[in-house]
Amino acid sequence: MTFINQWLRADIKDIKAYHVPSSKNMLKMDAMESPFGIPEDLKQDFLDCIAQAQVNRYPDSNAEELHTTIRSLMDIPNDLGVLLGNGSDELIQLLAMACNSGDIVMSFEPSFVMYEMVAKFTQLNYQGIKLNDKFEIDLENTLKAITSNKPKLIFIAYPNNPTGNSFDYEAIKEIIKSTDSLVVLDEAYYAYSDKSFLAEIVNFSNLVVLRTISKIGFAGLRLGLLVGSQETIEQLNKLRLPYNINILTQASANFLLKEKERIANNAKIIMNERSRLFDELSLIPELAVYPSQTNFLLIKADNAQSLCGSLKSNGVLVKGFVVDSELENFIRISVSESKENNILLKHIKEYYG
Secondary structure, eight states, X not given: OOHHHHHSOGGGGGOOOOOOOOOTTSEEOSSOOOSOOOOXXXXXXXXXXXXXXXXXXXXXXXXXXXXXXXXXXXXXXXXXXXXXXXXXXXXXXXXXXXXXXXXXXXXXXXXXXXXXXXXXXXTOEEEEEEOOTTSOOOHXXXXXXXXXXXXXXXXXXXXXXXXXXXXXXXXXXXXXXTOSSEEEEEOTTGGGXXXXXXXXXXXXXXXXXXXXXXXXXXXXXXXXXXXXEHHHHHHHGGGSOTTOSOHHHHHHHHHHTTOHHHHHHHHHHHHHHHHHHHHHHHTSTTXXXXXXXXXXXXXXXXXHHHHHHHXXXXXXXXXXXXXXXXXXXXXXXXXXXXXXXXXXXXXXXXXXX
């Protein structure tokens, strides 16, 4: 037995690492990134801003200016607390760290894989509740599972990844009311959805809202935020490592996130393209396209695995799913700008003849 196998926690050996496929020289439509980079008219000012960052010093541990910028961008009331993380993944892990070993983490399936992965990392027990055949919450079964299993954390992606739909608002409120669990509404795709639970935080002491700037154009900055009551955030902040938001992220985000109107306009472009893609792909008989409140589309496809391979061979990377999983006959595509979407459409139409 090697040293690492002898030394390593036994359950970690059974965990598969999160796989990120190579995207070199590919049209990247697999990871829900925004196609919009830094606009030409901002580039020089942005570079000047970055040049002023004192990389020889630790960053502001409380990221006070960034807090102000984020509150303004997302209209977060001052009476709520905000906790910043190195991406929302760090905040998911931080929430898990607040639990006792062996506590139950609950979410829905299919949904964001990091809820289960982080539960395993932190020696918690994960329970997935199956969505129905329309990828909606089965409220009756969910409430029964909550009553019998008494989870410590419940993650609800709203809208959901990878299905793209927003669950019934009132059903989620019933879930929050039914439990003493901390319910985490993960609103990673808030910019493309018409509803949010941000205003409900004042009504439910066991509710927090998780967001990220990754889907609105800034995935490379790795910045997420958790919004909750002042008391909740104050306690959770004890688990945050100091200086977790580096100085270049703080400088970049403070500059770029002040472009509130531009960010909103970019989101509108994506939503318009989402509607166009939905309509055009729905005309292909071999495809079934699911409604979306996100910046991606879930598509059931004849020969989905083969289609993924064909697109990849033509330089287009989309998300496929594991064979023998419930989504093996699906693909997920990120909505991009018109030019890139047209390339995708061309290759899919050619594939199906």
